[in-house]
Amino acid sequence: xxxxxxxxxxxTLHSQELNEKxxxxxxxxxxxxxxxxxxxxxxxxxxxxxxxxxxASTADELIxxxxxxxxxxxxxxxxxxxxxxxxxxPIGSKHSSYLRFMSNELPAYINQEFNTYLxxxxxxxxxxxxxxxxxxxxxxxxxxxFGQLILQSPFVDSNVLEILHSFTGYxxxxxxxxxxxxxxxxxxxxxxxDFLTPNxxxxxxxxxxxxxxxxxxxxxxxxxxxxxxxxVPALKFIYGK
Numbered sequence: 001x002x003x004x005x006x007x008x009x010x011x012t013l014h015s016q017e018l019n020e021k022x023x024x025x026x027x028x029x030x031x032x033x034x035x036x037x038x039x040x041x042x043x044x045x046x047x048x049x050x051x052x053x054x055x056a057s058t059a060d061e062l063i064x065x066x067x068x069x070x071x072x073x074x075x076x077x078x079x080x081x082x083x084x085x086x087x088x089x090p091i092g093s094k095h096s097s098y099l100r101f102m103s104n105e106l107p108a109y110i111n112q113e114f115n116t117y118l119x120x121x122x123x124x125x126x127x128x129x130x131x132x133x134x135x136x137x138x139x140x141x142x143x144x145x146f147g148q149l150i151l152q153s154p155f156v157d158s159n160v161l162e163i164l165h166s167f168t169g170y171x172x173x174x175x176x177x178x179x180x181x182x183x184x185x186x187x188x189x190x191x192x193x194d195f196l197t198p199n200x201x202x203x204x205x206x207x208x209x210x211x212x213x214x215x216x217x218x219x220x221x222x223x224x225x226x227x228x229x230x231x232v233p234a235l236k237f238i239y240g241k
Contacts, residue, residue, distance in 0.1 A: 102138050
């Protein structure tokens with residue numbers, strides 16, 4: 001394993017939409033300079049992606065080995081538990097406010113604080129489970145802002161499939177999508193859930209569209225240990241040289 005060369009710092013963004021301070025974890029790639037423009041990867045469940053998913057260290061290794069281009073990573077934190085559900089779930093009380101925060105306040109902050117590409121192809125969203133769902137919703141609503149998506153075992157319901165059916169901006173998107181082969185019977189705190197079947201439905205719909213799309217089924221379940229291993233092909237698809 002290569003020694004860690006990038007740097008991580010904590011920042012805070014005050015959101016008027018959410019009426020709260022949103023903690024951010026920011027990863028700067030090796031040999032970072034303000035004179036160069038960088039693509040930006042935004043992670044839902046930011047602290048979990050940095051700690052359990054090893055997103056920053058995985059990106060660090062791939063950048064140093066020359067497999068992917070350098071990028072800035074911004075991990076968005078939440079208060080966990082109910083706060084995550086209220087922001088990410090389609091019927092959550094903060095869901096609409098969170099989507100407005102994502103589409104307006106966060107991109108404005110990024111463009112102000114960092115030297116980045118302003119076009120949608122310069123920003124990628126990554127999310128797992130409900131974080132994958134909210135990332136997909138942002139991409140479908142604002143494809144000119146979020147032109148790239150990494151969806152790891154996303155929550156998929158009939159509403160998602162209906163929106164996709166009428167969506168017309170596929171040429172604006174580049175999408176990596178994965179799910180575990182053992183996710184048909186994932187034992188969650190609220191009971192057994194099937195993520196595999198709806199994700200295969202999503203795949204069958206997306207594979208018929210003419211855009212950059214990669215789908216993978218990895219051997220594993222709805223777990224960080226499996227999503228972590230799946231990050232390498234995901235990052236290579238989006239940022240590969």
